[in-house]
């Protein structure tokens with residue numbers, strides 16, 4: 281299940297498996313699960329992709345699951361504590377290398393980024409401008425400041441920078457000014473209030489999207505340190521993958537996808553020749569790109585509008601003991 285993308289009918293009749301997660305077939309093809317392998321799903325959500333991996337794992341395979349969100353982790357425990365193949369840890373995938381279960385190396389890592397459908401759909405989590413709730417937006421409610429706490433003290437300039445950097449919001453300064461003016465008379469505590477102040481500062485554009493769309497995305501990315509986690513998590517996954525291991529990442533906006541694309545490119549392709557440098561430095565690729573950007577097909581899009589912005593990229597770790605199916 282993903283915020284990015286919801287879901288079609290899932291393979292089993294499990295109580296949390298009603299929906300098929302975004303780019304499900306592409307994720308499993310990218311991971312190319314070996315029955316005895318060890319895989320890490322760094323973004324468990326409601327476990328839609330994890331269930332697909334488990335269907336392909338044998339008795340001696342392992343699935344390590346992580347999520348920042350305590351509700352996701354509670355569901356992982358409820359659903360999989362009885363399955364000896366599954367190990368569960370609450371935390372950021374940025375810290376995956378600190379988990380001793382990873383010490384033996386990984387055959388695959390999946391990161392299905394962003395927020396989950398339940399996080400967006402439950403007003404109390406405070407992620408949605410469409411559903412009024414407390415202005416929280418933390419995937420892990422025990423970690424760091426909520427959006428309301430940050431907006432209560434952040435400088436106008438800092439708010440504008442966040443809206444511009446993480447939301448590419450052209451009206452960032454106008455919105456930041458309006459937020460600071462409003463909080464002087466009334467604390468910003470609810471998502472509907474935030475959406476209303478933003479809407480009052482930015483008239484609805486021609487694209488029909490809600491004027492708060494970009495700002496909510498920006499504040500959420502900032503509050504959860506999403507891009508920093510992604511950069512650290514990609515390095516950690518790269519370091520922990522065994523030769524022949526697979527990295528599969530689903531992004532939901534261009535800032536994430538740019539990081540993933542550059543990361544894979546940096547490890548897979550020699551840097552372009554530099555005219556100022558007479559001799560090209562040696563370059564040994566450590567990743568093999570598995571195709572380009574993959575997107576949801578029409579069938580999935582007609583079923584799941586949230587899949588429209590999903591972009592999957594996959595790569596294989598290179599090294600001395602390559603998979604037998606590598607070219």
Ligand SMILES: C[S@@+](CC[C@H](N)C(=O)[O-])C[C@H]1O[C@@H](n2cnc3c(N)ncnc32)[C@H](O)[C@@H]1O
Nearest residue numbers: 281282301323325326327328329347348372373
């Ligand atoms: C799009 S959903 C994943 C859906 C999942 N693939 C499924 O099939 O149900 C993203 C999940 O990743 C979690 N998440 C986002 N960033 C994370 C991070 N840095 N570390 C751990 N979990 C993270 C969110 O809490 C959310 O539950």
